[in-house]
Amino acid sequence: MRIKYTISIFFVVALVVIEKENNIISRVTDKLSSKQAPETHFSLTLAEGGSSTSLSKTGLTYMMKRHLENYGEHPEMVRRGRKHILLLATTRTGSSFVGEFFNQHGGNMFYLFEPLWHVEKMLTLETGGTNATVAAKAYRDVLQQLFLCDFSQLESFIEPLPVDHVTPSLFRRWSSISLCEESVCSPVVRGVFEPYHCRSRRCGPINLTMASESCLQKEHRAIKTVRTRKLDTLRPLAEDPRLDVRFIQLVRDPRAVLASRMVAFEEKYKNWKKWATGADVPIDEVELSKLKGNCDNIRMSAELGLNQPSWLRGRYMLVRYEDIARFPMSKAAEMYRFTGIPFTPQARFWILSNTQASKKTDGLYSTQKNSSEHVEKWRFSLPFKIVQVVQKVCGPTLKLFGYKSVSSEKMLLDKSISLIENKVFNVL
Ligand SMILES: *[C@@H]1O[C@H](CO)[C@@H](O)[C@H](O)[C@H]1NC(C)=O
Ligand SMILES: *[C@@H]1O[C@H](CO)[C@@H](O)[C@H](O)[C@H]1NC(C)=O
């Protein structure tokens, strides 16, 4: 773990040095890197204190060389009409489904599914979490590069390290149509195990130089992530003159999210369940503070976005999972209108065939049943005592997003009362 950490920190430092030399970075980022210098220094000390790993001089030269190879020239200013969409969500909010709205755009969109998975994994500490400050900075920097079709910083977080920009380990490659296109498909290599191999065609390990070239050809770029916690940490992206970013924040009723988590991570919530049924066990404080932390971060990001500070004006949209589940087509159209990208027939078709009453709907995202009922199904699985806990911890969040709190178990189970208030969020 420490070695991983040291190596990644090393790369951050190496990149700062190289980027300076190469002068790839715009004036804006130049300004920023002077601010970041003390942080980098601190990280280094941290790494030195934590581990005695030292990199040999040849190793150093090798790694620097790896990053000296540029990924094509980046124009100084954003190309007219080119859009960069960041879909920000948390887990269990239907973000994979909403990501498909852009993944399925067809032709002119370069879409990446959770590239920050690698970054989080690399920065995970022995406690199981990450240092939020360090992670936020790494996430932002990697996102900024990816929007410019530059994979070099992401590469430094991929394990094992890609060789000549080629890796069999890119997380969920198959979730991105762009990464499985003909132009990004290298010949199959025998004997190489690829956990995330393309499903649409047989390809060898991904060559990220090819991915980058393909990305540069595309008109628009979209990335979906559940890892960025706070919108304010992304301000440099909004202010980067090479980018024209649109942030779409996807939220969901925290009570429903918890109900879903309790099914998915049963073991973690064993004590919660016991507690809810009256057993004399303490409720897990760690999970409780995580819940509060998540609710607070989501709310603060949304408050910031809805307040429309000048750097975010026209760049922020809030979307509720519940509205997408109930009105997928009109919500998708709204999202496309907001981004300024044409809503293609391909994207419409995908939404139609994946939301209509059809044989192969898999429950989770189907609107087959009465969808208003479906999005409120959690009310019948989450014990009232736990609902009360969430309402207490996440009260302001529920209120902001228009999720009605319940005052009794009777109200919770009363189907005639919907807990989703109609709410319009975007004053554009
Ligand atoms: C995270 O790292 C920063 C500096 O990089 C440090 O100031 C801070 O104390 C760390 N936070 C935790 C919780 O360790
Ligand atoms: C990766 O793709 C680039 C661009 O097409 C090519 O020049 C390079 O040789 C490829 N790398 C490998 C290891 O095949």
Ligand SMILES: *[C@@H]1O[C@H](CO)[C@@H](O)[C@H](O)[C@H]1NC(C)=O
């Ligand atoms: C769906 O369920 C909601 C809430 O229970 C109800 O108000 C609505 O009339 C139902 N719609 C249909 C088409 O059954």
